[in-house]
Amino acid sequence: MPESSPSALIERKAGKAQGVAIETIDSVRYKDALKRLDASQRRWLEQTGFEPRPGRFALLPDASGKLARVLVAIDPSEPLGALAGLPYALPAGTYHLAEHGALADTHLAALGWALGAYRFERYRKRARAPATLAVPGAELAALAPLIEATARVRDLVNTPTEDMGPDHLADAVKQLAKVYKAKLREWVGDELLKANFPTIHAVGRASHRAPRLVELTWGKASDPKLVVIGKGVCFDTGGLDIKPSDGMRNMKKDMGGAAHAIALAALVMQAKLPVRLTLLIPAVENAIAGNAMRPGEVITTRAGHTVEVDNTDAEGRLILCDAIAYGAEQQPELMLDFATLTGAARVALGPDLPVLFANQDALADAVLEAGCAVADPLWRLPLWRPYRKMLESSVADFANSGASRHAGAITAALYLERFVPDGTPWLHLDTYAWNDADRPGRPRGGEAMGLRAMFAFLRQRYAR
Structure with a gap:
């Protein structure tokens, strides 16, 4: 039987943030999210014309130009699709969900991320590996059989x-x-x-x-x-x-x-x-x-x-x-x-x-x-x-x-x-x-x- 693609989920170590934070937003929570950003990041969003419409995301750098945060606009009523487009849209690396966010069901969102990371590779290898999302160990254990x-x-x-x-x-x-x-x-x-x-x-x-x-x-x-x-x-x-x-x-x-x-x-x-x-x-x-x-x-x-x-x-x-x-x-x-x-x-x-x-x-x-x-x-x-x-x-x-x-x-x-x-x-x-x-x-x-x-x-x- 063909080998399955990796799920792109990894276990998140307790009490430790891994990689870049992803903050999920909707039109209501966008204003609160702006308050947590510095002036240069808010200016970047304004200059790039970012709008909190489902499916759009923004990469936010810190003062040194390093990727510091990702804002992702979602539809809270569809958690499975909230992060599903990100594994290959974001730069390769590790990410985690920020504490503040519009997602009520992070379990389904993590499943959507894994489903979005799938590629059929028996006859052609993908050009790059998907970005990985760090999730709690218990959640990873529950999701792994469904992903497989x-x-x-x-x-x-x-x-x-x-x-x-x-x-x-x-x-x-x-x-x-x-x-x-x-x-x-x-x-x-x-x-x-x-x-x-x-x-x-x-x-x-x-x-x-x-x-x-x-x-x-x-x-x-x-x-x-x-x-x-x-x-x-x-x-x-x-x-x-x-x-x-x-x-x-x-x-x-x-x-x-x-x-x-x-x-x-x-x-x-x-x-x-x-x-x-x-x-x-x-x-x-x-x-x-x-x-x-x-x-x-x-x-x-x-x-x-x-x-x-x-x-x-x-x-x-x-x-x-x-x-x-x-x-x-x-x-x-x-x-x-x-x-x-x-x-x-x-x-x-x-x-x-x-x-x-x-x-x-x-x-x-x-x-x-x-x-x-x-x-x-x-x-x-x-x-x-x-x-x-x-x-x-x-x-x-x-x-x-x-x-x-x-x-x-x-x-x-x-x-x-x-x-x-x-x-x-x-x-x-x-x-x-x-x-x-x-x-x-x-x-x-x-x-x-x-x-x-x-x-x-x-x-x-x-x-x-």
């Missing part, structure tokens, strides 16, 4: 398919199993048919790299059973219903759900949550060859439902349905999945806001609340069951897609829900896992979306 998990998602998603095929994705799970002494099983190629995972096999059989299902199991058998599933389509051509070139360009990211699931499993094990964890990663390439899955085929799934393949580009739900059916056989206390499942979710909510589906209202409310608390918001859409008719088939129990372009994210979730037994709590996250452009704290490329929300929810649910 986010970098894990970004690294996995950013890696091109040649170096992140189904076998490589399986290797990432195997590494976790080794680190946390978890049990591992894997079904590869025709073993999927023998073990009754027909839809995973059907989607991935045309690739030169064999499809597979990877299972990691960890924790005490007596603890509540938690099943985490991630869509691992390492590249999606669309199959015989081939995507246009612009739609295929970034399809290395179609394993973003698997990346989230792997990172969440690592967080659960690292935190030693009292659960019996099962991680399931169906890993395939949706390729084109003579034996590719064809439109109109009917597949009998693991759960016994017959499914007509209306569209080979609706492949994610096919590999997930066998994994969900297998996970449900364990009678879990909770089952959740991550998937870069539908463009319809992006049309509905845009690229930044993942779609949440849940089969229990209280469950959804708890996840949404947890997401807001950690600045990782989600938005719930309904499992509107009358829309099941959009997936009707004349030859099978139902189809994987339909003629209507309406409610695509909902119909995809309704397809998956058919494989969740009544009474099993279930969460489905339709996430983009990608930033289309560079923004502070969110560099272009792979992104963790909904990961912190789900982990915060699990910590609350399973706290001893």
